[in-house]
Amino acid sequence: MSDDQAVTLTPGRLRSWPLPRPEGDKSSRGTVLVLGGSRSTPGAVLLAGIAALRAGAGKLQLATTESTAAALSIAVPEALVVGLPETERGAVRGQMDEELEGLVRGADVVLIGPGLVDIDETGALLEAVMDVIEPDTRLVVDxxxxxxxxxxxxxxxGRKVHPVLTPNTGEGARLLDRDLNDDLDEESIEIARTYDCVVSLFGHVADPSGSVWREETADSGLGTSGSGDAAAGVITGLLARGAEPAQAASWGVYVHAAAGQRLSVQHGRTGYLAREIVDGIAPILAELEG
Incomplete structure (x- = not known):
């Protein structure tokens, strides 16, 4: 794909594509449900959920393994935390009970994936979510x-819900069932068309029409544990505020990268943590939105 076909994301470009500014109480900023985690990876849900709040979501709900729910409710007092049945190995079971169905149906945005560890249980859970999610609910798959x-x-x-996909390059290769080539603009378009969705692939955002937005300032420091959870959470929070999928993904990848750039001054290119990226989201957004 030629460079002139992709839109490079800059502060000026984003300011000309302003985010919705919800008015009123927290309900006007949307309800987020983060569905994920395991006995060994509860932090992924925490990072994604807090990132969604920092991006402006109004209400946060976390659904995770019952063995970690109490600890998460203390760590994230801003959230409603629900414990889900888990396997002997501590993975979320792929089943939909009445309480979880109510949360899915009541959410404005559902993020599924952070911290999940069993591929079969995750597949069953994703299918169960797709069966009950409301047509006007946004879905982020990570x-x-x-x-x-x-x-x-x-x-x-045949679904009315078209998710936002947030793969890294390894996950992108699995989505296409082949190795990716070096042109991530084209690869992101192919994923978007294959799954009829918006995709955010390693800083390259595409939709099924072939439109591409590219973030060019990300550095290697973003390749740290939990960084992807934070990035998915930012996009989720922006969707909750009312942004359209391509806009939320574009703003999300820029803000994520900008937070990393700022942290690299303090901690070096590879010394900062995902939790610090999360803390950097709101200041970056405040500067961009004026």
Whole structure:
């Protein structure tokens, strides 16, 4: 793909594409449900959920393994935390009970994937979510849920919900069932068209029409544990505020990268943590939105 076909994301470009500014109480900024985690990876849900709040979401709900729910409710007092049945190995079971169904149906945005660890249980859970989610609810698919989706491509066929996918390059390769080439603009378009969705692939955002937005300032420091959870959370929070999928993904990848650039001055290119990226989201947004 030629460079002149992709839109390079800059502060000026984003300011000309302003985010919605919800008025009123927290309900006007949307309800987010983050569905994920495991006994060994509860932090992924925490990072994604706090990132969604920092991006402006109004209400946060976390659904995770019952063995970690109490600790998460203390760590994130701003959230409603629900414990879900888990396997002997501490993975979320792929089943939909009445309480979880109510949360899915009541959310404005559902993020599924951060911290999930069992591919079969995750696939069953993703299918259960797709069966009950409301047509006007936004869906973000991340991490293990992307691997499950790659094994169940027909899951999206005939659905009214078109998710935002947030793969890294390894997950992108699984979504296409082949190695990626060096042109990530073209690869992101192919994923978007294959799954009829907006995709955010390693700083390259595409939609099925072939439009591409590219973030060019990200550095290697973003390749740290939990960074992807933070990035998915930012996009989720922007969707909750009312941004359209391509806008939320574009703003999200820029803000994520900009937070990393700022932290690299303090901690070096590879010394900062995902939790610090999360803390940097709101200041970056405040500067961009004026």
């Amino acid at each position: 991490a293990y849920a992307l691997g499950a989706l790659s094994q169940r491509r027909s899951l999206l066929q």
